[in-house]
Amino acid sequence: MKVIQVSSNWVIKTGVRLDASFHLSDGVSTRRILEHTCPYRLTTLSAESFELFKGNIHKRVYVQSKDFGHIFYSASDLFKLELESGKYVSKKHSPHLAELELRANWILITRSGTLGKVFYTTANHDGKIGTDDLVRINPAEKEIKRGYLYAFLASRYGYGLITQSSYGGVVKHIEPHHIKDIPIPILPESKQKLINDLIIKSSNLRVEANVLIKDAVTSLESALPTVIFDKIYITNIKSRTAHNSRLEATFNTNSIQKFYDEVAKNGIPTYTIKELSKEVFTPGIFKRIRTEKAENGIPFFSGSDLLSHYPVSENHLSRKMKNISNYILKEGWIAIQDAGTIGYVSYITDFLDGVSATNNLVRIVPNARKNYNEYIFCFLKTSVGQKLLKTLEFGSVQKHIDNNQISNFCVPVIESLFEEITEKVKASMNKLSEACFLEQDAIQQVETEIESWQES
Numbered sequence: 343m344k345v346i347q348v349s350s351n352w353v354i355k356t357g358v359r360l361d362a363s364f365h366l367s368d369g370v371s372t373r374r375i376l377e378h379t380c381p382y383r384l385t386t387l388s389a390e391s392f393e394l395f396k397g398n399i400h401k402r403v404y405v406q407s408k409d410f411g412h413i414f415y416s417a418s419d420l421f422k423l424e425l426e427s428g429k430y431v432s433k434k435h436s437p438h439l440a441e442l443e444l445r446a447n448w449i450l451i452t453r454s455g456t457l458g459k460v461f462y463t464t465a466n467h468d469g470k471i472g473t474d475d476l477v478r479i480n481p482a483e484k485e486i487k488r489g490y491l492y493a494f495l496a497s498r499y500g501y502g503l504i505t506q507s508s509y510g511g512v513v514k515h516i517e518p519h520h521i522k523d524i525p526i527p528i529l530p531e532s533k534q535k536l537i538n539d540l541i542i543k544s545s546n547l548r549v550e551a552n553v554l555i556k557d558a559v560t561s562l563e564s565a566l567p568t569v570i571f572d573k574i575y576i577t578n579i580k581s582r583t584a585h586n587s588r589l590e591a592t593f594n595t596n597s598i599q600k601f602y603d604e605v606a607k608n609g610i611p612t613y614t615i616k617e618l619s620k621e622v623f624t625p626g627i628f629k630r631i632r633t634e635k636a637e638n639g640i641p642f643f644s645g646s647d648l649l650s651h652y653p654v655s656e657n658h659l660s661r662k663m664k665n666i667s668n669y670i671l672k673e674g675w676i677a678i679q680d681a682g683t684i685g686y687v688s689y690i691t692d693f694l695d696g697v698s699a700t701n702n703l704v705r706i707v708p709n710a711r712k713n714y715n716e717y718i719f720c721f722l723k724t725s726v727g728q729k730l731l732k733t734l735e736f737g738s739v740q741k742h743i744d745n746n747q748i749s750n751f752c753v754p755v756i757e758s759l760f761e762e763i764t765e766k767v768k769a770s771m772n773k774l775s776e777a778c779f780l781e782q783d784a785i786q787q788v789e790t791e792i793e794s795w796q797e798s
Contacts, residue, residue, distance in 0.1 A: 369506025372499045372792075376525045379795040385485050388522035393480040396453060396518055397442040397472070403435040412439060412471045417452045420461050420472065423651045423774070425552055431471055444472045447545075449479040449492050451504060453516045458504040460496040462489075464545050466552055477518050485528050489538030493784040494526055499792055529791065540784035547777040548651065554770035555723070558763045563724045565756050567604035569597050598733060601726060605754045616749040618714040621707040624680060624745040625668040628701060631660045640666065643699045645679040648688040652778055659698050669698040676706035676719050680743050684735040687722045689715075689767070691775035704745045714753075716767035717760055721753050 376384060388394055405411040411430030419427040431439065444450070446468040450461040454475040472478075481488035494500050507520035529537075605612060616622055633639040639658025647655055659666060671677060673695040679686035681702045688703075708715040721727045730751070735741040 368498070368502030369504075372502045373506075373525065375499075375792065375796060376527060380527045380792075381795065382527045382529060384525040385528055386522065387479070387491075387524040387526065390482050390484055390486055390491060390526065391479050392482045393478065394518050394522055396477050397474040398438060399474050400436065400438050400442070403432040405430050405432045410434070412436075414471045414473075415444070415467075416473050417455070417459070417475045420450065420467075420476075421459065421651060422649050424649065425466050439471050442471050442474065444468065444470050444478075445480070447481070447488060449481060449488070449495065451477040451479070451495065451516075451521070453477050453518075455513055457508055457514050457516055458501045460492060460500065460504075462492045462541060462545055464549050466549055477516070477521065486526060487534045487538035489541030489784070490529065490534045490788075491526065492541050493537050493781075493788045495524075496781075497785050497788045497792075499789065500524075527792075533787075533791070537784045537787050540780045540787075544777040544780040544784070547773045547780070551770040551773035551777065554766045554773070555720075558720050558766035558770070559723050561759060561766075562720055562756070562763055563726070565759055566610075566724070566726060566754060567601060567608060569601040569604065569726065598730065601730070602752065602754075610754045610756055612752040612754050614749060615706060615718060615751050615753060618709065618718060618753060618755075619706050620709045622704065622745050622749040623707075624704050625665075625701045628663075628665065628669065631663045633658050633660045640670070641697045643671075643694075643697055645677070645682070645686055645688070645700060645703055648677060648690075648694070648699065648703075649686060651774075652781055653694060654782075655697070666698065669701065671695070671697055671699050671705070672707075674708050674713070674715055676715055676722075677703040678706070678722070678731075678743075678748060680704050680745070680748075681740060684741050684743055685728050685731045687719060687731075689719050689771050691771045691778075693775040693778040704743070704748045706748070713764075714755075716764040716771075717755065718753055720763050720767050 402414070404414075408430055411432050413427055414429040414431045415427050416429070419429070433439075444463055444467045446463055446465045448463045450463060450472070452459040452461075452475065479491075481491055486494075495504065503524045504516065504521055505514075508514040508516050509520075602612065630642070632642070636658055639660055641655045642657040642659045643653065643655050647653055659669070671690045671694060673690055673692050675690040677688045677690060677699065679702065706715060706718065722731060731743070734743045734747045734751070736743070
């Protein structure tokens with residue numbers, strides 16, 4: 343049970359709020375820390391922003407091609423490692439999109455549903471369209487640097503301040519005017535520069551990493567035969583059922599055979615993932631014994647958590663849990679979602695080495711003699727690789743694939759491109775990992791600084 347003794351001045355300042363949950367909230371606690379223990383002057387979010395706004399609500403007219411639309415990001419899309427959201431809003435039927443355009447080096451805050459998540463935009467987001475469910479901050483850098491501002495807002499102290507004024511019943515919301523007066527300590531120039539440089543370098547590394555992975559995927563796609571996956575086709579079902587008893591149209595598309603026939607005509611050898619790797623497995627279903635103490639546990643990730651540009655988890659599994667080692671991910675492994683949205687593929691970087699993850703991920707362990715995992719990952723990220731993966735899915739309400747299907751999945755190996763693709767993917771993953779370590783360091787520096795005031 344949490345207990346706090348409040349003075350009458352606190353109650354008056356908060357509009358005579360008497361509910362204990364408010365006065366015990368992280369946001370109120372942080373305000374007290376900043377007002378009474380901070381050794382530096384304070385500024386506010388609005389004072390440090392050229393603009394602080396959310397954009398207008400608009401009717402979304404989606405199109406299927408980027409030729410006729412602009413890339414559109416929902417709040418959840420922004421936090422994914424994948425830059426292509428797959429959503430495009432019509433250029434012709436969306437007259438007010440300019441009001442929703444994103445710019446590089448802005449800070450965005452989710453303001454509906456999952457509140458308080460903070461995002462730093464890069465050059466990759468410049469000119470793209472973002473949902474109105476984001477508060478946009480264009481930092482002015484009057485007394486605090488933009489990288490430091492981001493790190494403060496992304497810290498647990500910033501999160502408490504952001505979410506303090508949320509409103510609504512089932513779905514919580516915040517508005518720009520709710521957060522404009524958030525107090526921000528003006529740290530010394532040297533400290534700000536250190537934190538700012540970490541965030542800026544992290545941002546630049548993500549841009550470089552995305553260029554590398556895009557180049558690798560484009561190189562492989564250009565060397566592979568192009569096959570159109572028709573939605574309507576005719577096939578000899580007797581020939582298809584000779585090897586399996588599945589009758590779904592998506593699985594029996596003759597485009598699959600056309601692709602591999604063209605691969606063979608071009609003299610490209612194919613190998614199953616089982617042949618290219620040391621092991622392909624899915625751990626069994628298990629009872630998750632969680633712990634609230636991070637020091638006693640191992641971070642636990644879902645498949646979607648791994649897809650984040652900055653994958654962190656507040657959930658921890660107990661180190662004492664039976665067979666916990668079966669669920670640990672290692673650097674260099676590939677993890678493929680086997681339930682829900684099929685086609686999600688993650689490469690486990692150094693930043694994620696040693697975390698635990700759901701059993702709903704097929705693990706691909708690289709071969710020690712010759713590591714094909716970077717190449718496999720690249721092929722699975724190509725458009726044809728994604729289509730081939732999705733043809734394997736089965737089930738009605740929730741789609742599934744299994745590790746046997748992944749084991750027997752055929753990968754065309756173009757030896758002349760193998761080294762180039764492997765090096766680009768490896769370099770890209772290393773940059774992404776370093777970016778996460780730098781961001782983590784910046785946020786921890788902010789939190790450690792504020793904690794030091796409370797100890798003195």
